Amino acid sequence: MRTVDYQFSFFYLPIAAGGLQPALPVDLIRGPMSTTVIGMLDSGSTFTIFNPQHAQLLGIEDVTDGEASHVTTQLGRVDFYRFDLEMRLKFGTYDRRFPCRIGFFDVRRPRNILGRDFIFQHYEVGFRDRAQEFHLSEEL
Amino acid sequence: MSAIPNPLTNRPNAGAANFGRTGNHTGEPQYSQFASWVTVPRRVFIYDVPDRAEIQQVTQQVPQIQLRPVAVAQIESPSERTRVQSLESPEAQWLREHSQTLGNYRGEWLLICEGELLAHDQDFAAIRSAVHEHGIQSPFVYYVPSEEESNFLIL
Numbered sequence: 001m002r003t004v005d006y007q008f009s010f011f012y013l014p015i016a017a018g019g020l021q022p023a024l025p026v027d028l029i030r031g032p033m034s035t036t037v038i039g040m041l042d043s044g045s046t047f048t049i050f051n052p053q054h055a056q057l058l059g060i061e062d063v064t065d066g067e068a069s070h071v072t073t074q075l076g077r078v079d080f081y082r083f084d085l086e087m088r089l090k091f092g093t094y095d096r097r098f099p100c101r102i103g104f105f106d107v108r109r110p111r112n113i114l115g116r117d118f119i120f121q122h123y124e125v126g127f128r129d130r131a132q133e134f135h136l137s138e139e140l
Numbered sequence: 141m142s143a144i145p146n147p148l149t150n151r152p153n154a155g156a157a158n159f160g161r162t163g164n165h166t167g168e169p170q171y172s173q174f175a176s177w178v179t180v181p182r183r184v185f186i187y188d189v190p191d192r193a194e195i196q197q198v199t200q201q202v203p204q205i206q207l208r209p210v211a212v213a214q215i216e217s218p219s220e221r222t223r224v225q226s227l228e229s230p231e232a233q234w235l236r237e238h239s240q241t242l243g244n245y246r247g248e249w250l251l252i253c254e255g256e257l258l259a260h261d262q263d264f265a266a267i268r269s270a271v272h273e274h275g276i277q278s279p280f281v282y283y284v285p286s287e288e289e290s291n292f293l294i295l
Contacts, residue, residue: 013232014239015285025231027278036231036280053249053264057271057279091227110289 006135027088045115049103
């Protein structure tokens with residue numbers, strides 16, 4: 001049987017009023033501009049998508065300048081626009097930057113989503129929901 | 141799971157089969173109530189930490205007892221927690237430390253820098269102004285979902 005010895009472990013964060021979620025702070029970088037964003041790890045989402053206000057902090061005034069995309073959810077269509085950026089993950093002394101294609105919602109949504117197209121491509125992720133912990137190992 | 145010594149005798153515990161027994165079939169002192177929180181798995185201990193006053197009370201009643209098993213359980217869990225939390229960014233630490241008061245800012249954007257809440261406003265333009273005003277190079281901006289939005293689900 002395959003076993004995984006995860007590199008990093010984290011407790012869920014109180015990103016919603018009254019609840020804990022598997023979430024991670026990441027830095028979004030566009031040229032000389034950067035911002036720190038907390039995103040929720042969502043293995044059910046294909047895409048990594050953030051609120052458009054974070055794009056403004058990166059000098060993107062109009063997110064519709066990006067590549068138009070959408071997902072169809074059970075609650076309806078959600079539009080977002082994709083840009084080529086860099087994402088930085090830093091835990092203690094661990095520090096990695098990755099080029100990535102990040103989406104921004106057209107309007108503000110309650111959560112930023114870290115989906116399978118980025119985090120789950122670079123890291124093996126394990127959830128221990130009962131203990132409200134999640135674990136990461138960089139994919140080599 | 142390795143056997144945890146009986147806290148009253150420091151001898152190996154008889155295990156789950158004898159959990160909670162009150163008799164002295166082997167000549168041991170009665171310890172059922174005490175054992176109910178000494179010998180449970182550590183994950184129970186993490187989320188349901190026994191009252192220290194209760195521990196002291198038991199110790200005073202039977203001063204000859206060595207509470208070594210309790211100490212082992214207490215050391216194991218917090219050290220694990222420290223290891224995990226030491227990786228946390230200042231942003232994550234801020235959220236955790238202020239989780240009880242986040243509800244005061246529902247529907248607002250927060251600007252947090254070096255552990256301080258510099259600005260909060262429903263209008264994001266005010267947050268952008270604060271970012272420029274303070275000359276923050278890489279701002280940490282966080283939106284606190286409203287009560288209704290807290291149940292948000294995207295599928």
